[in-house]
Amino acid sequence: MNSRGQYDVAIIGAGLSGLAAGVRLAHFGKRVCLFERHNVVGGLNSFYAIDGRKYDVGLHAVTNWVAPGAKGTPLGTLLRQLRIGREELDLCPQRRSRIAFGPRGEAALRFTNDFAFLEAEVAAVFPRQADGFRRLARLVRETVYSPASAPASAREVVRRHLDDPLLEDMIFCPVLMYASAWEHDVDFRLFALMFRAILLEGLCRPFEGIRLILRLLLEKYRAAGGERRMKCGVRRIVAREGRARALVLDSGEEIAAAEVLSCIGGPETAELVEPAPAASPAPGVITFVETLSVFNRPPAELGWGEDTIVFFNDSERLDYARPEAPVDPRSGVICLPNNFDFGEGRALPEGVLRATCLANYDRWAGLPEGAYQAQKRAWFPRVQGSACRFLPPVAESELAAATIATDMFTPRTVNRFTGRRNGAIYGSPDKSLDGSTSLSNLHLCGADQGLVGIVGAMLSGITVANDRILRKA
Amino acid sequence: MTKEECKQRVLDIIADIAPDEDLSNLKPDVRLRDQVQLDSMDFLDIVMELRKRYGIEVPEAEYGQLASLDSSAEYLTPKFNALPAKP
Numbered sequence: 001m002n003s004r005g006q007y008d009v010a011i012i013g014a015g016l017s018g019l020a021a022g023v024r025l026a027h028f029g030k031r032v033c034l035f036e037r038h039n040v041v042g043g044l045n046s047f048y049a050i051d052g053r054k055y056d057v058g059l060h061a062v063t064n065w066v067a068p069g070a071k072g073t074p075l076g077t078l079l080r081q082l083r084i085g086r087e088e089l090d091l092c093p094q095r096r097s098r099i100a101f102g103p104r105g106e107a108a109l110r111f112t113n114d115f116a117f118l119e120a121e122v123a124a125v126f127p128r129q130a131d132g133f134r135r136l137a138r139l140v141r142e143t144v145y146s147p148a149s150a151p152a153s154a155r156e157v158v159r160r161h162l163d164d165p166l167l168e169d170m171i172f173c174p175v176l177m178y179a180s181a182w183e184h185d186v187d188f189r190l191f192a193l194m195f196r197a198i199l200l201e202g203l204c205r206p207f208e209g210i211r212l213i214l215r216l217l218l219e220k221y222r223a224a225g226g227e228r229r230m231k232c233g234v235r236r237i238v239a240r241e242g243r244a245r246a247l248v249l250d251s252g253e254e255i256a257a258a259e260v261l262s263c264i265g266g267p268e269t270a271e272l273v274e275p276a277p278a279a280s281p282a283p284g285v286i287t288f289v290e291t292l293s294v295f296n297r298p299p300a301e302l303g304w305g306e307d308t309i310v311f312f313n314d315s316e317r318l319d320y321a322r323p324e325a326p327v328d329p330r331s332g333v334i335c336l337p338n339n340f341d342f343g344e345g346r347a348l349p350e351g352v353l354r355a356t357c358l359a360n361y362d363r364w365a366g367l368p369e370g371a372y373q374a375q376k377r378a379w380f381p382r383v384q385g386s387a388c389r390f391l392p393p394v395a396e397s398e399l400a401a402a403t404i405a406t407d408m409f410t411p412r413t414v415n416r417f418t419g420r421r422n423g424a425i426y427g428s429p430d431k432s433l434d435g436s437t438s439l440s441n442l443h444l445c446g447a448d449q450g451l452v453g454i455v456g457a458m459l460s461g462i463t464v465a466n467d468r469i470l471r472k473a
Numbered sequence: 474m475t476k477e478e479c480k481q482r483v484l485d486i487i488a489d490i491a492p493d494e495d496l497s498n499l500k501p502d503v504r505l506r507d508q509v510q511l512d513s514m515d516f517l518d519i520v521m522e523l524r525k526r527y528g529i530e531v532p533e534a535e536y537g538q539l540a541s542l543d544s545s546a547e548y549l550t551p552k553f554n555a556l557p558a559k560p
Binding site: 028029069071072076077080083 | 491510524525
C-alpha cells in the first residue's frame with residue numbers, strides 16, 4: 001500500500017461476484033471496501049418490495065444442484081471457498097422442468113435433477129439422436145473451463161454430435177436463455193459449463209430465494225472485517241502509467257487502493273477509466289422483459305403444479321437475438337417458484353408466475369415516462385399470454401380472479417438499477433476470462449469475466465480474488 | 474513443537490476448509506489428495522490459513538511440500554519452531 005493508500009482492495013459494485021470476492025479477500029486479512037451505488041446489494045440478482053410484497057430479480061433457479069455429499073463439484077468448491085455450510089444455503093431441488101417447442105409445446109423434453117431422466121426423454125423423442133446426445137454429454141463432462149483455450153462456436157461443436165436441428169435448438173434454449181451474451185450461439189466452454197450446471201447437475205433454490213444468499217454473503221463479509229459503503233458509486237478510475245491510482249466517488253471523495261476489483265461489467269468499467277483506454281469491450285445486446293403475477297393460491301391449484309422452469313419456443317428455429325420489436329414473445333422462460341420441493345410443511349405464501357422474453361433496450365430506453373408505462377401495459381398480457389400457451393390451459397377469467405398483484409421489469413429497469421449498458425444482463429460478448437483489463441491492478445469479475453448465474457457469479461469472484469490478488473500477495 | 478503437534482495444526486486447518494471430509498483415518502505418509510477431495514484452490518487455502526493464523530509463509534514453489542501430513546510436518550515444524558516466542 002502506498003502512503004496515501006486507504007485500502008488493499010477496493011471493489012466496485014456489490015453484485016454477487018463482488019461480494020464473494022470480498023468474502024475471500026477479507027477472510028485472508030486484506031483491508032477491503034465495497035462501493036455500491038444503490039442502497040441494496042446483489043446487482044443483477046437482487047430483490048425489491050412493492051406494497052410490502054417482496055420480489056426477486058434475476059434468480060429463477062440456482063444451478064449446479066448436487067446431492068449433499070457429492071465431491072468435486074462447482075457447488076462444493078463454492079461452499080468451501082466461502083466457508084458456507086451446505087445446510088446454510090437451504091437448497092431445495094426443483095420438481096421437474098421442461099423444454100417445450102412448437103406452437104403449443106408439442107415437442108417436449110422434460111428434465112429433473114437426475115440426468116438419466118433427460119437421456120431417456122431424448123431417446124424416446126429423438127431415438128436416432130440418442131447416441132450423439134450421450135457423446136455430447138461425455139464431451140461436456142470432459143471439457144475444462146479455462147482461459148487458456150480459444151473461444152469456439154458451440155453450435156459447430158454440437159452439430160458434430162447431433163444432426164436434428166430441432167433437438168439442437170431445444171438443447172441450446174436453456175443454455176442461451178440462462179447464459180449467452182452472444183446472439184444465436186455461445187462459446188463452447190460456457191456451453192459446457194451451463195449444460196453441466198442445468199442439465200447434468202440441476203436446479204434448486206433456497207426457500208427464501210436470493211435474499212438468503214445475499215444475507216449469508218453479507219454476514220460472512222462483515223464477520224471477516226470487510227467494509228461496505230452503500231449509495232456510494234465510483235464515478236472515475238484515475239489511471240497513470242498503466243495502473244489505477246485512485247477512485248473518485250460520486251461525492252467527489254478520492255479513494256486509494258492497491259488493487260481494484262470491478263463487477264459492474266467490462267464496458268461499464270472501461271468507461272470510468274481516465275484517460276480512456278485505447279480499446280474497450282463492446283456492450284452486449286441481449287436483454288429481457290419479465291412479467292410477474294402473484295396469485296392468491298399456489299399454481300398447482302390452477303393446474304400448474306408440475307413444472308418448475310419451462311423454456312419455450314413456438315417457431316421453427318430458435319431466434320436468440322435482439323428483436324426489432326420491443327419484445328420477442330415467441331420464445332422465453334417460465335418460472336414457477338412454488339414448484340421447488342421445499343419439504344414437508346413449507347410452501348411459499350403466495351403463488352407466483354414469472355415469464356421472461358427477449359427484448360430490445362432501445363425500444364424502451366428513449367420513451368417518455370407516460371409512453372413507457374403504456375408500452376409496459378401493452379406488452380404485459382402478450383408476454384404472459386405467450387408463455388401460458390406452454391402450460392396447461394387456464395380460463396382467462398379464472399387467472400384474472402386468482403391474480404392479486406402484477407409487476408413487470410424491462411431492459412430500462414435493468415439499466416437503471418445496475419448501470420449495465422443496454423440492460424445486457426449477460427454483459428459484453430467480449431469476455432476477459434482471466435479477469436484482466438487495460439490496467440495492471442484493475443481486475444474484472446462477474447459476467448464479463450465469463451461466468452454467469454448465481455453459482456457462476458460467486459465462483460467468478462472467488463477465482464479472480466484467488467488468482468489475481470491472493471496468489472500474488 | 475513436535476511433528477505430531479504440527480500435523481494436528483495442519484489437520485485443524487483442513488477440517489475448517491473442508492468440513493464435509495472425514496479426516497479421522499488419514500494415513501500420514503499418503504498424499505492428502507489421494508485420501509480426501511482437495512483441489513488446488515483448497516491447497517491455496519491451507520497456505521493462506523498458515524499465513525493468517527501463524528504468520529508462516531509458504532512460497533508457491535514449495536506447495537509440493539504439503540502433499541502429505543508427514544511431508545507437511547517435516548517442512549513446517551522447523552518453521553513453527555523458528556517463530557518468535559509470544560510475549
